[in-house]
Amino acid sequence: MASSAQNRAPKLSVFSVFLCSFMFQHLFLSPNANRVFAQSSPVFACDAASNASVSSFGFCDTSLAIDLRVADLVKRLTLQEKIGFLVNSAGSVSRLGIPKYEWWSEALHGVSNVGPGTKFSNVVPGATSFPQVILTAASFNASLFEAIGRVVSTEARAMYNVGLAGLTYWSPNINIFRDPRWGRGQETPGEDPLLSSKYGSSYVRGLQQTDGGDKNKLKVNGIPTCADPDLLAGVIRGEWKLNGYIVTDCDSLDVYYNTQHYTKTPEEAAAKALLAGIPCKYTTPLQGLSASVATTYVAGCANVACGTAQVDDAKKAAASADATVLVVGADQSIERESLDRIDLHLPGQQTLLVTEVAKASKGPVILVIMSGGGFDISFAKNDSKITSILWVGYPGEAGGAAIADVIFGLYNPSGRLPMTWYPQSYVDKVPMTNMNMRPDASNGYPGRTYRFYTGETVYSFGDGLGYSAFNHKLVRAPKLVSIPLEEGHVCHSSSCKSLDVVQERCENLAFDIHLGVKNTGSMSGGHTVLLFSSPPSVHNSPQKHLLGFEKVFLSAQREELVKFKVDVCKHLSVVDEVGNRKVALGQHVLHVGSLKHSFSVGI
Structure with missing residues (x-):
């Protein structure tokens, strides 16, 4: 995927801050004077080349410490000028050489023109459109998260250099995807706090990195x-x-x-x-499939809402085809910001279309689902004519080619679901306005996310298949973990269910988990190793939670040692009823796939 930005951004320093909501991370890239101009140039404060008087201002003196420069600027501003800086469309202060500035730009999965701070033009007609975040998170690949951030950063700086963008971006969205109906769940890394934190930190780290290269192109x-x-x-x-x-x-x-x-x-x-061989356009699923085999296309519905399915034409095509690929799901007319779903059914008559086409098909049926949230597709999961189900999120500009690569076996998929796919019965009894994570037996509330929900699922967090099978074996793990306690601690003389997390007893309190992971298949591929822990049942603790994940790439029949370091107080602790973090004493269970290992935490 290639950006159409024409100029390299200069080396820029970066810092980030969180907004009042933890929904967005705010990226700020501060410019230097060494930049490339194209059709128009960026505006910035302290531009002594065009306004020599600013060179006398302390806040423009780069030799001073940041706090001194900030103090100098603040004391020069009037109250009204300060107030003018408290909105996204910040006003100018011409007497100080400060131009107006638009803080609102967006880069959720690539530089976007959704916010008023970014404009595309004939100079830069567009930027790389990566897969929507929920799909990228399904890779469980922290280095990929960071790499995407670096590309977005480079393209954003390039657009700034030609006067088409600012240097502040409201990304990423790291809310926990609690309810499957939420229209903005697609923007998030899913329902797990660890995955969300890894995504957020890696993406922001990428955004904050400078290219650092020069003009010596290879x-x-x-x-x-x-x-x-x-x-x-x-x-x-x-x-x-x-x-x-x-x-x-x-x-x-x-x-x-x-x-x-x-x-x-x-x-x-x-x-x-x-x-x-450098591409420069989007590929649709139809284009991706047609590039490899002769393909007959029939529109099963006029649009995603699918008020009336064109069942007869679709059945006729399926009856004569060697294989049928059905692309169904949602789009931004079904789920987006300010538009939540009311149920988990496929929109309109899509379910009817899938069922009837599967019945009529001569060969295997591959169901491709585009969506941000999950659907109750139990009917398809249990249909023997549907041999494969491929969830592709919203896959970005090269999504069509990627889908075809997986279908034709040119790529071994290794994604894992970053959110639970619930049955319709779940949302029938769970109000969307009840955000409690833990179940409540008194009123039948089932809880939310894989950490607390114990009911039936269509697919679970972490589910996913590829063309290779991978085995896990435990190489190293403790049977007992002891927490040092000071003399006279109450837990020496009485039974305690948990211990407070305090720095003195937590320092250097960690252990290693080593796992042998083997690709037992005949095809090379990636594999996501998910390490879960189930703590003792204290303080309404989760039934299990993710301690860590690693992405490995193995050739057929190859084996690799995967290592995790478990910080006892960070990874094995739970939050009690009043919000204090505690380490639960007793038996803990580690899970990796079907492999389980029990160990005790004591004093």
């Missing part, structure tokens, strides 16, 4: 890599079997025209990159 045998079909198509896609995305850096094409003089015109630079 050449091989005198040919820029982005223009070399032998490298891109021959080696990378051919010999190395890459069926993924090839990305130019933001200004690679500009560099090998303007700096390396490899082409005579900018148009020739773009053409050579495209001919060499």
Whole structure:
């Protein structure tokens, strides 16, 4: 996936702060004076080149400490000017050389023009559209989360350099996905606090990183890599079997025209990159499938709402096809901000369409579901004619190609669900306004998320299949963990269910878990190792919670040692009835897939 930004952003320093709600992380990238201009230039304070008087202001003196510069600025501002800075569309203070600034820009899964601070134009007509966050989270791949953040950061800086964006982005959304009907669940990393924290920290770390490169774009045998079909198509896609995305850096094409003089015109630079194998458009599922096999397309519904399904035409096509791929689900007309769902059924007559087409199909039926939240698709799960179910979230600009790669076995999927898929009966009895996580037996409230909900599910948190099976074996784990207590502590003389988490007794209190993970299949692939813990039943503790996860990539029949370090007070603690964190004493159980290991925590 490639950005259309034409200029590399300069080296910029970054800091981030949380807004009052923990929904968004706020990214701020502070500029320096070393920047590239295109059609228009960015505006910034302390621009001595255009206003020499600002050089006398203390807050413009980069040799001073930040706190001194801030203090100098604050004392110069009037009350009215300060008030003008308290909104997203901050006013200018011309007497101090401070231009107006729009703080509101968005970069949930790529730089977006949703906020007023970002504009696309003929200079930068768009930015990379990555998969929606809920799908990216399903990779359980922290390095991927960070890598996406780095790309978004580079593209955002490039847009700032040509005056089309600011340097502050309201991302990511790290709310816990508590209710499957919530329209904005798609924006989140799912229902687990650890996964959400790993996603948030990794993505922000990526946003805060600078590119750090220079204009020495790589050449091989005198040919820029982005223009070399032998490298891109021959080696990378051919010999190395890459069926993924090839990305130019933001200004690679500009560099090998303007700096390396490899082409005579900018148009020739773009053409050579495209001919060499760099994509620049979205792919739909139909395009992805059609690129590999002859495909007959029938619209089963006029739109996602599917008021009336076109069942007869779809059945006729399925009856003559070797295999049928049904793409169903939702879109932003069904679920989004300010639009929650009222049930967990597929919209309109989609269920009827799937059922009837499956009955009529000559060959296997592959059900592809696009959505942010889960659906009750028990009918499809239990239908023997439906041989595969593929949830693809909202998969971004290369989603069609990715779907086809999985269907045709060119890629071994390794995603795991970051949220529970509940049956319709769950939402029939759970008010959306009741956000309590824990179940309540007195009124039949079943609780929320895999940590507390004990009822039936369609699919559970962490579920997912690939084309390889992976075995786990325990290599190292303790049987007993002892917590040191000071003399005279009450728990020496009486029975205690838990201990307060305090720094003195928690310091260096950790142990290692080593697992052997083996790919027992015939295809190389990734595997997500999820380490859960079930604590003793104290303080209304969760039935289990995620301690950690690691992504491993193994060739067929290869084995690797995966290591976790468990911090007793951080990972094994629970929150009591009044909000204090406690380490539960007694038997804990570790889970990895079907593997379980019990150990005791004592004093």
